[in-house]
Amino acid sequence: MISEKQNIKISKFLSLVLRHKPEAIGITLDENGWTNVDILIEKVNAAGTFITPAVLKHVVDTNSKKRFAFSDDLKMIRASQGHSIDIELGYEPKEPPAILYHGTAEPFIESIFKTGLEKRKRHHVHLSKDFETATKVGQRHGKVIVLEVLSGEMHNEGFEFFVSENNVWLTDHVPVKYLRKNL
Numbered sequence: 001m002i003s004e005k006q007n008i009k010i011s012k013f014l015s016l017v018l019r020h021k022p023e024a025i026g027i028t029l030d031e032n033g034w035t036n037v038d039i040l041i042e043k044v045n046a047a048g049t050f051i052t053p054a055v056l057k058h059v060v061d062t063n064s065k066k067r068f069a070f071s072d073d074l075k076m077i078r079a080s081q082g083h084s085i086d087i088e089l090g091y092e093p094k095e096p097p098a099i100l101y102h103g104t105a106e107p108f109i110e111s112i113f114k115t116g117l118e119k120r121k122r123h124h125v126h127l128s129k130d131f132e133t134a135t136k137v138g139q140r141h142g143k144v145i146v147l148e149v150l151s152g153e154m155h156n157e158g159f160e161f162f163v164s165e166n167n168v169w170l171t172d173h174v175p176v177k178y179l180r181k182n183l
């Protein structure tokens with residue numbers, strides 16, 4: 001239908017407008033991050049990236065990290081996590097596994113072990129339940145370091161965790177005492 005290269009290009013553009021800058025193409029997100037599919041398609045086309053409803057569905061279905069989700073009636077679409085703008089994803093708090101992983105890069109380690117894991121520009125700290133995924137996340141930033149997060153202990157002590165529709169674990173902040181480095 002479309003090349004892999006085109007698929008990735010559209011996915012990146014959707015991440016930009018559904019997570020960070022809807023105003024770049026003149027769409028708005030509701031308080032839960034949803035936007036109307038027909039309007040999105042119209043505005044993405046107007047901005048110079050050619051997509052049809054079938055192409056959009058293909059990009060959503062084949063996305064390696066399932067970054068986007070349609071509403072049940074298929075009229076709305078949103079990013080499942082990763083936003084920098086102020087929306088409420090509405091995920092219910094959930095008990096995490098005993099251990100979760102966070103992939104980061106070496107230059108950040110000193111600062112992380114001073115202040116803990118911070119959400120930075122995003123809404124939450126992003127954690128993975130498997131080591132491999134965390135490794136891939138960390139590699140985006142440089143020489144990868146995977147940290148172990150004592151999520152079970154945090155949960156017992158009252159910290160809230162959420163899991164996104166695409167299985168990313170989310171929390172507000174991970175204090176240093178729940179982090180382990182030497183994996």
Ligand code: HQG
Nearest residue numbers: 067082104105108111112115116117118120122126137141
């Ligand atoms: C680091 C991608 C210094 C943190 C991925 C990370 C993920 C600190 C960076 C999702 C720090 C933020 C999220 C501190 C945290 N001092 N550095 N105190 N606390 N950091 O990209 O977790 O492809 O915002 O370790 O796959 O890397 O977008 O977060 O290195 O799921 O769908 O600050 O984004 O998904 O970087 O990645 P990011 P992330 P998508």
